[in-house]
Amino acid sequence: MRTLCASTLIGEFFVIGFAGLVAMKDPDLSTATVWTVCGVAMLLSVLLCGMITRPGGVQLGWALQLGLVASGFVVPMMFILGVVFAGLWWASVHYGRKIDEAKARWAAQEEAGASAEPDAA
Numbered sequence: 001m002r003t004l005c006a007s008t009l010i011g012e013f014f015v016i017g018f019a020g021l022v023a024m025k026d027p028d029l030s031t032a033t034v035w036t037v038c039g040v041a042m043l044l045s046v047l048l049c050g051m052i053t054r055p056g057g058v059q060l061g062w063a064l065q066l067g068l069v070a071s072g073f074v075v076p077m078m079f080i081l082g083v084v085f086a087g088l089w090w091a092s093v094h095y096g097r098k099i100d101e102a103k104a105r106w107a108a109q110e111e112a113g114a115s116a117e118p119d120a121a
Contacts, residue, residue, distance in 0.1 A: 005052045008092045
């Protein structure tokens with residue numbers, strides 16, 4: 001799960017940065033405000049890469065997804081990109097957990113098979 005989720009979050013890092021560049025063109029927003037919000041969101045996306053397997057990591061990821069969709073009120077294209085990344089986040093979590101379960105079963109079978117083999121001494 002960690003690899004899939006981290007890949008999604010790194011993709012979001014870049015999308016948030018590009019959205020910040022677009023948002024800077026809005027005359028109603030100050031550059032400091034845009035980059036404070038984008039900087040916090042970008043930092044959160046990178047920090048979440050290491051927190052995915054910890055308690056609350058996936059929920060923080062969902063909060064980031066909601067923020068990404070909500071950023072569409074400033075940069076309308078982010079409604080679409082936010083929904084796309086929310087779908088990627090769901091797929092990363094869902095299929096990542098299935099992959100982790102399959103790896104655990106495979107490791108248990110390998111361990112059981114290794115202990116069942118007679119010693120060749």
